[in-house]
Amino acid sequence: MDEINNLLHGFSVALTLPNIGFMLVGITLGVLIGVLPGLGGANGIAILLPLTLSMNPTTAIIMLSCIYWGALFGGAITSILFNIPGEPWSVATTFDGYPMAQQGRAAQALTAAFTSSFVGALFAVVLITFLAPLLAKFAIRFGPAEFFAVQLLTFCSFVGMSKEPPAKVIAAMMLGFALAAVGMDSVTGQLRMTYGYAPLLKGFDFLIAVIGLFGIGEILLTMEEGLAFKGKHAKIDPKVVWSTWKTLPKHWLTFLRSTAIGCWMGITPGGATPASFMSYGIARRMSKDPDSFGKGQVEGVLAPETAAHAAGTSALLPMLTLGIPGSPTAAVLLGGLLIWGLQPGPMLFVEQKDFVWGLIASMYLGNIVGLFVVLTTVPFWAAMLRIPFSVIAPVIVVICAIGAYTVHSSMFDVVLMLVFGVLGYLFKKLRYPLAPLVLALVLGDMAEASFRQSMLISQGSLSIFWSNGLVGSIVGLALVMLCWPLLGTLKSWLQRPAPAAPAEGNAS
């Protein structure tokens, strides 16, 4: 078993005292980020990324990925105690988590949420441990055409799986690609779309976009809702944890189902948020007692939390093996790898063994540390939320501004952050999805490079994309995903003429 050996080696890399220290720092920062509105996994990591440049890459990614786990855990705290989802993927957790808190079962709900997050993540890490090396070995033979096909599949899946209108998904995505193309063309050295404006020479940095879109945009949205935090108190004592844990094994089927949904949605770029909703919906449909959902049913907490964490974790699988992130946060981590001079993709598993396996080992450790940290520190985070928004909001704005400035030490970036913030607010309100925009901005250069290389090989003929079985089937799958929404409209259009029958049920 090669993987086991590699993993054990990874543990020896990850299990050093400084690394464990950074793990704790990362988890704590992550929970804080997850709890505070306006700071999330993606922009939190984006803000801290410049600070890690002086660290050794393995330590840096361990800390940053721990921030990610912490943020995944932290989202549940606000959902359950305050009925305010700290992160989009914990919206579904509020449905049953908050009613449980109202009934005085907050501690149980929190224990269930943290434990199921942990279980979901653990399954996803096991999946990564065994699947990632295989996928990397397989992908090492990929040429530019195959890479472009996989990227095409990623982007087409957004169109097929988003709840937003397809035209808006495509528009957001293309805006990302267009912004990525601004600046100097790395192949010919020509300047593109700068229109003679000097600060645009270096192009749009996705870190700035992430800080603006998710940070400032989120503050504006939160402000609109005029939040006043009125939450339930909670203290978790070991007895409640133990008694909750004893009841969990009987929900094994929910765990299994939610993990499967989560892993699938994480690897294909559905992301944690749709995974949590889907898992919640399916758990309710499969339940013997669907009416109890929404009124404080434990399963209603278990299902979305397991799926969200499984999706969030497995989003790193395509990031590491193919260089294609499954979520905005994974995209930011990928950007980090590039800044540290590590090229994500199949070669990473050959050339940077220490790094890859150290990271994978740290996923096991980070989640164990995370579970321990959140279970013991809930009252502290709940107290944190009692700080009024009139203090939190300007502090977050200051943090975002500093984060944007430190990326390139440029004032222009801070202005840009503000512009992206307004854009993020408008896009959110008008149902343009932000994830494809960010992913396109990150992957734009890579997608363009692999497209141009394929075109060079084929001398400009698109036929290279179905020149062999592999690339052909990936492109075919991508086209199916792209046309998926069309299928839905076609179906409802065909059903509409049918009299009497209201085609409400299955027309998606």
Next chain:
Amino acid sequence: MSESKQPQDGASAVGSRWPEAIVSAMLVGVAVMVIADSLRVGNGWADDGPQSGYFPFYIGLILLASSGSVLVGTLLKWRGENPVFAERSQLASVLAVLVPMTVYVAAIAFMGIYVASFFLIAYFMRRHGKYGWPATTAVSAAVPLVVYLVFERWFLVLLPKGPLEAMLGL
């Protein structure tokens, strides 16, 4: 979310048809800029392969098509239903954050990030939090101080400074 709500008559809410049209028109504008510039740098083949505008040209075309369809769709349904974009009071509170934020970003350029942050936090705490002066001053001064220690001292990352820092000789 408010999208699903029916529009309420009168001046209390802002419909989403104008924002929708403006955003999609803006995207159409971006698409035109992308296409125009791709044509400028060349969207065909040079001796050594695809020119710089080759890929962005198609990106621009797809952006034009997708945002154009949203724009046209909005214009066609102009007289139809007009879902609520936001309540007027909500927009007012968004502006109540956005305007100080904009002033803040402009102020960073003149007085450095520390002093500007002090004023931003103080403004919010007085205006929205109704805090007394002691609490306001303490928090607004503490945050920039912590930032200074963490960034400039611990991580050695330099942040923008203004006349006050120059006077203090930092």
